[in-house]
Amino acid sequence: MIKINLAPLDRRRRRRAGFQLADFQFALPSFNLGVLFAVVYIAVVVIIGGYWWYRASTASRLAAQIETDQRELASLKATIGQGAKIKEQLADLQNRIKAIQELTKNQGRPIQLLDAFLDTVPPDLWITSLEEKTSMLRVSGTAYSTTAVADFMANLRRSGKFKDVDILVARQDLAKNPRPVTFEVTCRFEI
Incomplete structure (x- = not known):
């Protein structure tokens, strides 16, 4: 038996592309999904790599900043220690001056x-x-x-x-x- 389709041409194309269900048409995409997934995969890898590079550079920058701040803190502690020592010496000298003034006053x-x-x-x-x-x-x-x-x-x-x-x-x-x-x-x- 030979079948001949006498339906108009645009209807035939619609039927071949998919089946029709009350104005809903399901059709396969015209491009390759493998290419789409490959592009998405590469984009995700690039984004994750960029984020990792950003975090690594931030971590190294912060580590360098911490090291610099610790050196500065050590030098400031030394300066504060010298300041406290100078204050002690100043108090001692003031006591000596008072004693000398008292002695010379009552001399x-x-x-x-x-x-x-x-x-x-x-x-x-x-x-x-x-x-x-x-x-x-x-x-x-x-x-x-x-x-x-x-x-x-x-x-x-x-x-x-x-x-x-x-x-x-x-x-x-x-x-x-x-x-x-x-x-x-x-x-x-x-x-």
Whole structure:
């Protein structure tokens, strides 16, 4: 049997390309899918390779930056250490300067004290010890009479440089001849 298709030409082409289902036509593509997948595969490989290259270059750049920053940090730590050492030396020098200033400020005080003190000592009295603690002066000595001790205390008051003159102890040794008087006097020296 021979079949002859008498349908118009464009209908025949449509039927050959695929089957028709209520205005839906399924047709095979006119290009090769293998080529499409190869192009997509190459594009994906290029994109992944580019991303990997970007990440690798970023990692190496960051590693170099970290190394540079660590060197800078080490040098800054050394500088800070030197700064702390200099601050300690500065504090030490300031303490030394204060001590020197204190010594030089009070350097004339002992001379003035002895000068003022020598003018108050009567001839029949001698000093055995002289102590100064803070501003208080403690004088111990011996005299031939209690009058000499009284004159000494009066001279201290009269000088104007000695304040709060008090006698702590005055003893006369009756066993010796002449009878010496040992005494202790406290006062405050003011310049």
